Amino acid sequence: AQSVAQPEDQVNVxxxxxxxxxxxxxxxxxxxxxxxxxxxxxxxxxxxxxxxxDNLVKGSYGFEAEFNKSQTSFHLKxxxxxxxxxxxxFCAVRDRNAGNNRKLIWGLGTSLAVNP
Amino acid sequence: GAGVSQSPSNKVTEKGKDVELxxxxxxxxxxxxxxxxxxxxxxxxxxxxxxxxxxxxxxxxSDRFSAERTGGSVSTLTIQRTQQxxxxxxxxxxxxxxxxxxxxxxxxxxxxxx
Numbered sequence: 001a002q003s004v005a006q007p008e009d010q011v012n013v014x015x016x017x018x019x020x021x022x023x024x025x026x027x028x029x030x031x032x033x034x035x036x037x038x039x040x041x042x043x044x045x046x047x048x049x050x051x052x053x054d055n056l057v058k059g060s061y062g063f064e065a066e067f068n069k070s071q072t073s074f075h076l077k078x079x080x081x082x083x084x085x086x087x088x089x090f091c092a093v094r095d096r097n098a099g100n101n102r103k104l105i106w107g108l109g110t111s112l113a114v115n116p
Numbered sequence: 117g118a119g120v121s122q123s124p125s126n127k128v129t130e131k132g133k134d135v136e137l138x139x140x141x142x143x144x145x146x147x148x149x150x151x152x153x154x155x156x157x158x159x160x161x162x163x164x165x166x167x168x169x170x171x172x173x174x175x176x177x178s179d180r181f182s183a184e185r186t187g188g189s190v191s192t193l194t195i196q197r198t199q200q201x202x203x204x205x206x207x208x209x210x211x212x213x214x215x216x217x218x219x220x221x222x223x224x225x226x227x228x229x230x
Contacts (some may be wrong), residue, residue: 032216043207044159044221050218090159096215103172104149104219108158 002027004093006107013081014115021089021110023065029097033074034104036064038088047089052072061085072080079115088112118142120222122208128228130197137193137225141210149219150183151207157183159207165191167213198229 003026013019025031035047049060054068065076076089091107121140129135141148150162161175165185176182180198183189193200205226208221 034218036221043223044209046218046220049216049218094215103161103164106159106161 002093002095002105003081004091004105004107006089006110008109008110010111010113012113012115013107015083017078019078019081019085019112019114021091023074023076023091023107024092025091027093027095027105028093030077031074031097032065032094033065034094035059035063035074035076036090036092037061038109039088040087040092043107044090065079083114083116086114106114114116117163120208120210120220121208122222122225123224125223126226126228128230131200132154132197134196135198135227136216137195137206137208137227139191139193139208139210139222140163141191141197141208142220143189143226144212145210146188146213147211147219148185148191149209150191151209153205153207153224155204161207162193170224195227198227203227 007022007025033050036044037047038044047063048057050057050067058064063078065074067074088109088111090109091105094104123138146167148165151159153159163183164172179194183193205224209220209221209223211217211219
């Protein structure tokens with residue numbers, strides 16, 4: 001079955017330190033991969049996506065993510081965390097071999113807390 | 117408008133009443149999703165529309181829930197005989213046809229059943 005795992009419910013980092021939010025996936029075919037962020041009392045916002053090409057994808061607000069096919073992972077990273085990065089982060093995947101089924105499969109989310 | 121619009125933004129209803137939640141997707145987006153999110157929780161998939169294809173209703177939690185998408189644009193999520201456990205934020209998203217396209221979310225409707 002297709003699934004997305006975000007193994008950490010919460011990640012705590014100090015401001016200025018690098019951050020990583022982990023995501024692994026399981027799909028039958030090749031994936032399209034997405035990261036979204038949800039700030040408190042706000043809707044979800046798209047951060048970045050992997051479609052094809054370079055495994056390192058750069059997105060909004062200085063975030064980046066690396067697609068690792070052998071490890072079936074798509075971890076979100078930022079070199080220097082800001083307090084304003086504190087939010088709920090969601091990883092999502094779509095199987096590009098799923099034909100007309102374009103439904104996204106979502107992880108349960110990881111709460112990131114950046115401490116001053 | 118430029119984004120996905122949902123109305124109302126907040127809805128308080130009495131247990132047993134029916135409610136309708138509305139979603140206006142971005143113009144030209146053929147895919148439309150409804151999700152439910154309880155406080156601080158992940159996204160619970162409800163239903164997915166893609167163009168003229170039959171909708172994927174596999175996430176609807178009970179037969180009290182239904183959704184329509186008229187003319188390939190506006191969608192309405194209806195909850196009949198609401199229960200307290202229906203209280204949540206209901207999120208709508210839309211995307212273009214391509215599989216590699218990202219979904220854009222509305223701000224959600226916060227439903228409270230009292």
